[in-house]
Amino acid sequence: MSFRVEALGPVGGFEEESLGVTEVAPSSEVHFHHFRSGASDLKVAPKWLQMKLPNINSRNRSHMCFGMGENKLKPTVNQDAEVFLLNVVNMSFLDRLSLAWRMLFPTAKVRKNSNAKIAKQRLKMILFSDRCDISDEAKQKIINNVIGALSEFVEIDSQDKVQLNVSTGTDLGTLYSVTIPVRRVRPEYQDSEEDYIGNISNIEYKDTGEKSGNIDVKFDFFLPSDQSKSVNWISGN
């Protein structure tokens, strides 16, 4: 079960007030959406589920979303509760009454962890791992082939430590990962410094000059004499 704090972009161009999306510690999933226009079809579900607040008469036209989680989030919970209360006291009496009613008597919602969904999730995992089940000797052959292909370019630290892992990722399905400790790159394939003189990389534009007429750029270029790369600022018209 993952816990997400989600922010919706505001309607009306108040970009500076929107919060970013952050992933907080894993706990139950909660969405707290706060809509501006007169959304009167609200459903307040039990604590861990959605809650939409109407905000017909709100003065602060910001859009924020926040969630309530478990005990490890105490400081953020207090912050969120404050903001929540701030919005609530601005609502009309009837709105607050309906909100309280819904909190006290939540309606039945579609259960996220219904048996069918659990079964489907388990079946997906088991089908992926069954379909891509590979024998031990095939694993060894894969490892040997990969070591052979890679040792042309790098020197491998120790062949015994090379491992093949089969795992199931949620989106990608079955993942094969081969971990190889590498000591160093073979000399003929190492980056030669002469190729990189004057190479400009890592360019950052602070000001592209469209509005102010000034260009403010930061970039790196490579000088082989000193090991560290140098940085230059250029501003001009």
Added chain:
Amino acid sequence: MASPFPRLLPSLPFSPSSPPPRIFPGKPLPRLRAAVSAALQWNRKPQLAGETPRVVVVTSGKGGVGKTTTTANVGLSLARFGFSVVAVDADAGLRNLDLLLGLENRVNYTAVEVLNGDCRLDQALIRDRRCPSLELLCISKPRSKLPLGFGAKALTWVVDALRSRPSGAPHFVLIDCPAGIDAGFITAIAPANEALLVTTPDITALRDADRVTGLLECDGIRDIKMVVNRVRTDLIRGEDMMSVIDVQEMLGLALLGVIPEDSEVIKSTNRGYPLVLNKPPTVAGLAFEQAAWRLVEQDTMTAVMVEEEPKKKGFFSFFGG
């Protein structure tokens, strides 16, 4: 012979093999006339697609999901449509298809005796009196020692002998596969060109069905259709059982039929009177018959979502709760 019941599921009014009628005034329209008369006919029959004889193996992997029931009922439905069907019980050790069809008393000769030369093939085929187009062939007698010699080649020989018999090849050969994926399974799938995978919507059966699909495709059988058996719509609606849409999504096979859970199945097994012969027809019987229709025409169905229960309005519903 009872006529097929009107199809309750939405479907094409004309069978897929006949072209849609074109309205050109003045031209003779023999196809249109045939199509119209086919639609108006009460007891019209499905049109056979594919080359005869069609050898279909009914398999599942997991035991107890309803392979033998499906073989018996689909076979009998096919026979009632007018096609000649031979049902083969490929379980050499434990056979049950004769019990389901009610023919257990009449089994004298089996395929093992045919191979030994003790009897002819037509003596081993048991014809059902209720429906003469259906014939049953058992592999071995239960009391004899396990026939170690009955392998894939033997069964393929039997099917070829059926194909080239003097009374004409049957339209369908349904092979009832034993449970599991060992030698019996390999024997049963050897002569088959198509497969009918029977499964239930629970996680164990689906895992085994997936494994069996992989084995069938390895063996060269690409035409695999699925029948989902023992479906309980009340559990699906309450989100306790996976829906047929989920099953189809997980396995990725074409769906031939959805058979609801019906207590009539047990009753008819005990009586030895197959389900599809019941008058009035039961839900499961109708579903089997529609599955047989689709098997003949090589058609598939699409699963539909089970309707959710309408939300019960609370007392203070004006609050939106």
